[in-house]
Amino acid sequence: MTGSLLIKNVWLAAGDAAPLRKVNCLIGKDGNIAALEKEFSACAAEVRLDGRGLILAPGFIDAHGHSDISALAAPECFSKVSQGVTSEVCGNCGLSAFPVTPENRSHLQELYSNYGVDISWNSCQEYLDFCRSSHCSMSTVPLCGHNTLRAAVRNYGEGETDRGEIEKMCSLLDRELSCGAAGLSFGLLYTPGIFAGSEEICALMRIVAKHGKVCAAHLRSEGEKLVESVQEMIDLSLESGLKHFHFSHLKTAGEENFGKIDKVFELFDEARRKGVEITCDRYPYIESMTQLSVALPGAWKKMDDVKLKKTLESAEEKIALIAQLRAAKSEEYWQRCRIVNTAHPRFAPYRGKCIADIPGDVVENAVEMLAFDPVNCQAAFATMSEENMRNIIAQPFCVAGSDGNALPSDGRFGKTHPRSFGAVAGFLRISLDMGISIEESVSKVSGKTASIFTLEDCGVVAPGKVGDLVLFDPDSVDSKADFLAPETPAEGIVTVIKNGEIIYN
Numbered sequence: 001m002t003g004s005l006l007i008k009n010v011w012l013a014a015g016d017a018a019p020l021r022k023v024n025c026l027i028g029k030d031g032n033i034a035a036l037e038k039e040f041s042a043c044a045a046e047v048r049l050d051g052r053g054l055i056l057a058p059g060f061i062d063a064h065g066h067s068d069i070s071a072l073a074a075p076e077c078f079s080k081v082s083q084g085v086t087s088e089v090c091g092n093c094g095l096s097a098f099p100v101t102p103e104n105r106s107h108l109q110e111l112y113s114n115y116g117v118d119i120s121w122n123s124c125q126e127y128l129d130f131c132r133s134s135h136c137s138m139s140t141v142p143l144c145g146h147n148t149l150r151a152a153v154r155n156y157g158e159g160e161t162d163r164g165e166i167e168k169m170c171s172l173l174d175r176e177l178s179c180g181a182a183g184l185s186f187g188l189l190y191t192p193g194i195f196a197g198s199e200e201i202c203a204l205m206r207i208v209a210k211h212g213k214v215c216a217a218h219l220r221s222e223g224e225k226l227v228e229s230v231q232e233m234i235d236l237s238l239e240s241g242l243k244h245f246h247f248s249h250l251k252t253a254g255e256e257n258f259g260k261i262d263k264v265f266e267l268f269d270e271a272r273r274k275g276v277e278i279t280c281d282r283y284p285y286i287e288s289m290t291q292l293s294v295a296l297p298g299a300w301k302k303m304d305d306v307k308l309k310k311t312l313e314s315a316e317e318k319i320a321l322i323a324q325l326r327a328a329k330s331e332e333y334w335q336r337c338r339i340v341n342t343a344h345p346r347f348a349p350y351r352g353k354c355i356a357d358i359p360g361d362v363v364e365n366a367v368e369m370l371a372f373d374p375v376n377c378q379a380a381f382a383t384m385s386e387e388n389m390r391n392i393i394a395q396p397f398c399v400a401g402s403d404g405n406a407l408p409s410d411g412r413f414g415k416t417h418p419r420s421f422g423a424v425a426g427f428l429r430i431s432l433d434m435g436i437s438i439e440e441s442v443s444k445v446s447g448k449t450a451s452i453f454t455l456e457d458c459g460v461v462a463p464g465k466v467g468d469l470v471l472f473d474p475d476s477v478d479s480k481a482d483f484l485a486p487e488t489p490a491e492g493i494v495t496v497i498k499n500g501e502i503i504y505n
């Protein structure tokens, strides 16, 4: 046999949870897996790699990423590839890079201004063509984001959609699902998704159901109203005939809500009995990261970033916000908040540190940072339970999702949560340490994820499948990134192969 790459002497965890077996793996000149044999009697390959008895797995799939634009700006995708990730499901939390219309183009351009990518496309098809021409080291498989979709029809404003608007959204969604979007994502905590009523959500779910695809959601509430928010998604799935619902970054936010996890799992079981498949993803951290603007009270919360920046140009508005924010948030709240990224020169040296440790008044500092650049002002909130995190990761329906971006190694797009460089490797470590087998743990970062999002090419190692592979050491694989050094690469990832070519080792 002949091929371009022969990987010898490895234990194969094929991604489908089948028992480990010792193999040699031959990748053909087309970049696909040509053969898996115990021993090749005669085999010619351009490159030979000794796997030293390590684990050969499918290239990992990140079930929950936001690399829609960052992967185009940093096509080496170092933060992901260095943890073995060769594919990512992006377009999460309601935010995708399409559909683009005159209603949302300038907003999206502003939102992604950090990356310097010109948003020149309109549809999913055109976006995917653009991705192909960017030669990214990692494949991005996009969901269509509900917030982007809604804004494409009626901008980012408040209010319920009318019949005609829902119809327009449905036909755009239908188009995007027909040409490569893997499903629909909701971000019901964010504008303008926060304004969507059940009629709108249900109509869109029906379109997804017609395509046999999946809906995912960042819930309306992950804390106080967690149970109600889970119930809302399940009820609408049942009403619309949707067959698969995926809960994004499942968590119980806020100590008073830690006890709700059992009720959530009960609702999942009940939904399954009624015919809806339920899955979730999780990152291995108890700190979330989002824009600092989520801390804002009342009407401020309903402003999109562009409007917020404009409003805070007024000194009076700034003073008003400071007073309201001081009344709304306790000292303890700020103790749990870490400033991850800000472009403000006075505060940039404190990136990675607790916001309460910055000299000066904490509320005034927060408002200053928001006024300077709300889009890129990101904060981490330590509001989750470690015990629930492990419990969620251990569930057979939970797969790894970073909630992070593909980023370069040099930090040129600003600081980030350690999850961008460590979530998938860290998930694998926790899974293995909890006694979940290598085969099953690998399937939670590959095969299971591929089946949730109906990715046919990747996620399983078998002849004919694309040559996306990772060679790793199960004893040492782990995340090494933290908030002060978020760009630290993961450990234990020995070689990463994309389309039959070695891209990391």
Ligand SMILES: [Zn+2]
Pocket: 092, 093, 218, 248, 249
């Ligand atoms: Zn989210």
